[in-house]
Amino acid sequence: MRQPELDPLRALVQRDQDHECEGFGAARTCVRVVAVADLPTRFGHFRLVGFWNNRDAKEHVAMVHGEVVGGEEVPVRLHSECLTGDVMGSLRCDCRDQLTEGLAAIRRHERGVLLYLRQEGRGIGLINKIRAYALQEAGLDTVEANLALGFRDDERDYAVGAHMIHSLGIRSIRLITNNPNKVAQLTQHRVVVSDRIPHVIQPNEFNRFYLETKARKSGHYLEAGGAGRLQEQADPAVVAREAGQEPKA
């Protein structure tokens, strides 16, 4: 008699129940797949995969579209949690645009994964992020202050993301990013990056303000009502000039 085939993502929970490896990165972080469920969203249907890690209480998750376990050349986007941008719609950063475009990009492919990493405010936490904003409002040179608040030049801990990719049984990825450094970082952690997909935000009625402001500024940072910005995501957004314009690498 044929056994009904176990859902490959759910099988990972069983596989990982006693998983323990030497860990990734300086902190030797080890993660386990511990929970899987369907997540219908306004961006389409995803499966939400919850990860436990042995270093801190941060509950990282993956939003999975299509069959990815054992897959090759799976489109993958790494997104760092930003409460003010993702949830509150802050215009001090472009996190929400980056998130929604990331999800949309994944949906445009047959399959893909968005790793949602719980490192609020580039790892410094929400309160220190608010403090950093306050310093910016005073118009200050915040390089040293940011350092003290916990910002490093590039705070991202790709080790956790790499482990999550390995845990999902993904053999190789197409990384959705504008930041070649991300590719190098992941490669260091034995992730096979076969390709890079530029992360280009398509203009729409909701981010028109952003685009207009963007057009006036040469840099990546937008001035929202005079408020300063911190770049929350590790890669700056690239915005297509006209709707429907194809992204260029």
Add this chain to the structure above:
Amino acid sequence: MTRREGSRVLVLGAGVAGLSCARALADAGRPVEVLERARGVGGRCATRRVEGQPVDFGVAFLHGRDPGFLAALAEVPARRLDGWPVAMLGAGRPCQPEAFTPGESRLAFAEGISAFPRHLAAGLPVTLRANAVAVEPEGAALRVRLEGGGAAEAPVVVLALAAEQAHELLGTVPGPPPAVASARALLDQARSQACLALIAVYPPEAQPPAWHCCYPDGSRVLQLAVHDSSKRAAPDATVLVLQAHPRWSREHLDDPAWPERLLEEGGRVVGPWAARPRHQEPHSWRHARHDRSAELAAPLLLGLPGGARLGLCGDRFAPGGGVEAAWRSGRALAHRILQEVP
């Protein structure tokens, strides 16, 4: 004899942060000098003799888990009381709750807490009663003006002071350069907590309590009663140190009757005998500790226009708070200076 090489570093403040910074620099062969406003080293790791008996009237005991910090404590030539405080009374919230979490080491010294800073300071050039009142760039160096005249100069100056004092001193830098303004704004985001502390010495007939530390759970006045004489090998007298809650301390800093009020509360919480010492000595810690919500990740090392460097360290400049954070921030700053300033 080690030859001293590299830019000279002037450290303001001989608390644990300043001493740990100076110690690490000196051990790496850097010329270093420490200026301290008070008559002794140690800052809040404070011990004084009361009737010949050491009394810790600031930090009551040391705790931590950083291997480097624990190793530094292990080098102190004093009688260690490992695990102190062991006997606890009350369910109140300790000033640093993590002191009592698994994996944390606690200890005191029979000779007093100040054995630790005194050991850190051993062999370092420390000038006492030198109070810095202004810092001014002077070419590629910084000139530190002292109270009552006199000055000192160095290409690197470290402020190892309470956040409020560092804030005030940074305010004297003319200009001020953007990096200094930024650091001031950062320091200005949170205030230190105050602590009113009372040393109480009891008559011989007073029965010494069975506990080492008491964190009362029903008091808005008294945060901690320390049975200080239980740390001493053969105490002549029973000594308690009463520490008030931060809020109450702040509200009563200028109330001349605070010692009586604190004693009254001590009597209510600990027992009537505790309200009747035969001798008492008050001490107001205006900047006793920082609020944990204000803690920063790393010390600062500011670059000034002329090329001089201005460092800031202290218990607020490392995660975790307390003496351990102070020590770690000093070490971290020394490390940065060694890496970034030839």
